[in-house]
Amino acid sequence: MTQIKPLADRVLVRPVAAEEKTVGGIIIPDTAKEKPLRGEVLAVGNGTKDEQMVLKQGDQVLYGKYAGTEIEIDGEKLIIMRQNDVLATIG
16 A cells, blocks of 8 residues: 555545445445444554644544545545544544
8 A cells, every 4th residue: 555644634534444234135226325433543644733643553432424525546545534523532
């Protein structure tokens, strides 16, 4: 994977794949699935003078439905967002 280093208070997150749902034997296509709200932090910035970086690589996080910007790197869809878009850590 290409090395990406987020700047300032940004974090790079790999979304957890949405679970496949079926309704009465009908498989719901990927395009109709809800955007995942959980992911793993892959890289973090250094923070800013006003906001210390509290997240670290490997953290499992919950984030808002419309948080961040989706990017594609080496065929993998990732999200880059500000630390304050992260709602909570898991575990």
